[in-house]
Amino acid sequence: MNTKDLAYFDRLIKLKNFSQVAAEFGVTQPTITTAIKRLETEFGTKLFLRDRVHRDLAVTASGQQLAIHATAILKRLDLAHQEITRLTQQRTVLGLPPIIENHYFPRVAAHLQERGMLENIETLEGGSVWLRNALRDGQVDLALLGSTEPLSYKSIVAEEFDRKPFNIFVSRQHPLAARKRIYFSELRRERFVLFNNSFIHDAAFNQLARRNHFRPDVVFRARDTHIIMNLVAENVGVTYLTGLVDQQRRDVVRLELLDDEQPEFISSIAYRASHVLTPAQKQVLAVLRGTLAE
Amino acid sequence: MNTKDLAYFDRLIKLKNFSQVAAEFGVTQPTITTAIKRLETEFGTKLFLRDRVHRDLAVTASGQQLAIHATAILKRLDLAHQEITRLTQQRTVLGLPPIIENHYFPRVAAHLQERGMLENIETLEGGSVWLRNALRDGQVDLALLGSTEPLSYKSIVAEEFDRKPFNIFVSRQHPLAARKRIYFSELRRERFVLFNNSFIHDAAFNQLARRNHFRPDVVFRARDTHIIMNLVAENVGVTYLTGLVDQQRRDVVRLELLDDEQPEFISSIAYRASHVLTPAQKQVLAVLRGTLAE
DNA sequence: GCCTATTATAAATTATTTTTATAATGACTG
């Protein structure tokens, strides 16, 4: 069976129009007709009901079933291509969430530099939630990820190397700035400036808010620590961030949380279980372990 | 790309011999040579090192990487075939572990019978661990599974409908037969007759044994309750089984366990997340839910 | 040096996919 047929089929499921699919793939329309016929013969069943009365193409149960598998197969094929391309080019794509990048990467980079390995590394930035998908989908080979629970996904191997509590950051002009420690419930009336939901901060924050039975007033969401910190400094709101965030600023104050069983920011090294690491990637992994897991 | 090439490749990875692969597929040897060449062109890399010096075929890193994905793709394609075949034949394969079959299935079967649905159901028996794989691999559409933890697998949807403790069964001639309740640690010196490890009883039992710091003396493993019970009656050993096991025998005594936080036998209805249920299968599922989850 | 087992290569053959051209179906439109 040709995977091209699955690609035609996959697209047809979405577009519901033979001619449009043909146009997208730059082939003629009968090509799509015959491709679908081939699949119908191969699987011994109708995949679509050509219902010209209601002017649309209905997908049969078998069609729906095949669609699920076709998508998965095409995705995996694409993953294989991406991985093998990087494998042969000796390149490593390292996924880094900004906070981890700021806090841990300088040390790692120094060690990689010493070994002349920094040139072959390309970093990709994004929130931990987004990076986990990028890792799964093959855009990334290795990643440092943050999480609130130990990462356990069948397709991803994760090695925890650190965990740190979350803190509250407020402007120096804020009434709470004089405090050192605080309970989350005392923030009931505050305005918050937070990361957007591709960061695990969001999950941790929601968990605490839910547990304290209030719906926090989130006035802004950003994807950058500095933006958040600037807003906090201006007293637009307070924020909830890992202690990892380097705090050299005089206009922002860090408060510890006193709550029991708070979520923690767990840092892990992660890679795909199905990925065969190149010697170069193994070396990068070894440096990561050596530097981070001391 | 043709999946046939992946099949040739997958086999070649295992056999490491072009001619043998050709023979297995009933094609000539150059077919395999060209198929591999096609893949090497498609992925832009060597997949094998034809090392005639050491008389064997070495797989490159890219080859290993592709092998992982090729196997997964072929498996999924096979799964699609199996599922669609049953879909069109309106048949449902229901997986049942023997204990669950004995205890719950008669009631379910009665309801299915009333609705004339029993004819289209084929049951497949096996331990819960084995059935979980059969379900994942498409041999089974729906299953009732036992587990000690709530089932949580990405590819399987599970709905818990009952949980029962495990018990100890001893012969009526056994010194412990006079007891009603017992601690697991008191069984340190006993001989055990158990299920084999395709049953979750094994996992639960090992957990208890580990927690009580002893290595139990297992004298026999079977895959059938009656065999186990007969051996227990003859005082060959004692056994550890769910309370679900119907106990109409006069020659065997059931003892409750007094341990804190014992494993429980959790019964769940399970099916593949990627599986599109036919109307018939949905009906079966509805009957299972109606009967079991009362 | 000859035989064997194995993989590679080239040309011929066979199979498959795609295109071209055209038909068929039903909705919409003036």
Added chain:
DNA sequence: CAGTCATTATAAAAATAATTTATAATAGGC
């Protein structure tokens, strides 16, 4: 309600791709 449009199906021809046949090349064993 005939004409037009958008859509999918069909058949034959053309283009591509896969497989076989026949043979070469390579290295190990005797």
